[in-house]
Amino acid sequence: MKPFEMLVMIKAAIGDEDLTACRGRLEGWLGENGANVEEVFDLGELPLAYPVNKNRRGHFLLFWFNGPGELPQAMAQRIRVDEEILRHLLVQRHPAAIKTIRRSSEEREDGKRG
Numbered sequence: 600m601k602p603f604e605m606l607v608m609i610k611a612a613i614g615d616e617d618l619t620a621c622r623g624r625l626e627g628w629l630g631e632n633g634a635n636v637e638e639v640f641d642l643g644e645l646p647l648a649y650p651v652n653k654n655r656r657g658h659f660l661l662f663w664f665n666g667p668g669e670l671p672q673a674m675a676q677r678i679r680v681d682e683e684i685l686r687h688l689l690v691q692r693h694p695a696a697i698k699t700i701r702r703s704s705e706e707r708e709d710g711k712r713g
C-alpha cells in the first residue's frame with residue numbers, strides 16, 4: 600500500500616447536500632478500489648485564477664489515503680464521468696507533507712480560538 604493524496608475541485612454552485620454526496624461518492628470509490636482513507640480536509644470554497652468550465656469559484660477537498668499502485672488510474676476513470684468535479688490531482692504523498700499540513704491546520708485553529 601502506497602500513501603497518496605488527492606485534491607479535488609468541485610463546483611462551488613452545488614449545495615451542501617450535493618457536496619456531502621460528492622464527498623461520500625469519492626470515499627466510496629476509494630474504498631471499492633482497496634484504499635484506506637486516513638483523513639479528509641475540507642479546504643472550503645476559493646476563487647479560481649481563471650474560469651474552469653465557466654466556474655470562477657471551486658470547493659476544494661483534500662484526501663489522504665493508502666492504496667494499491669493501480670488506484671490512480673481507476674480513480675481517474677471514475678472522476679472523469681462525474682460532472683460536479685471540475686479538476687483533480689492525485690499524487691503519491693511525501694512523508695513530510697503530513698507534518699506540515701497538520702502543523703498549519705493546528706496554527707489556524709489556534710488563531711480562531713485566540
